[in-house]
Amino acid sequence: MLTGDDSQKEDWKRYDWEFHLALIEACGSRNLPSLHAVLFDKYLRYQVLVLTNRGQAAVQEHKEMFDAALARDIDGAARSLQSHIEGGLEHTLAAF
Structure with missing residues (x-):
């Protein structure tokens, strides 16, 4: 996706979903995964409409979340x- 090849877009969406779900499930909440599913689905509808990828910024944000989760840094993960x-959200709104 970073090189402009969107032929693997469905895989990217699945991996993004699985990444976020894994982080959410680790918190132990029974309600948060279902709330996430609803919000993620709605967000993806808009993301698909704009047909763009946020590129390196999104990659860096995922890395920061991943690193914070491994370090058990709750505040860092939340930020x-x-x-x-x-x-x-800003990316999607700017594309409209």
């Missing part, structure tokens, strides 16, 4: 997630 969500 990274907030940045990721806001960046995705």
Whole structure:
């Protein structure tokens, strides 16, 4: 996806979903995974409409979330997630 090849877009969406779900499931909440599913589905609908990828910024945000989760850095993970969500939203809105 970073090189502009979107032929693997379905794989990317699945991997992105699985990454976020793995982080959410680790928190132990029974309700959060279902809430995430609803929000993620709605977000993907808009992301598919704009047909663009956020590129390296999204990759870096995922790395920061991953590193924070491994370090058990709750505050860092929350900051990274907030940045990721806001960046995705800004990207999508700018494309409209």
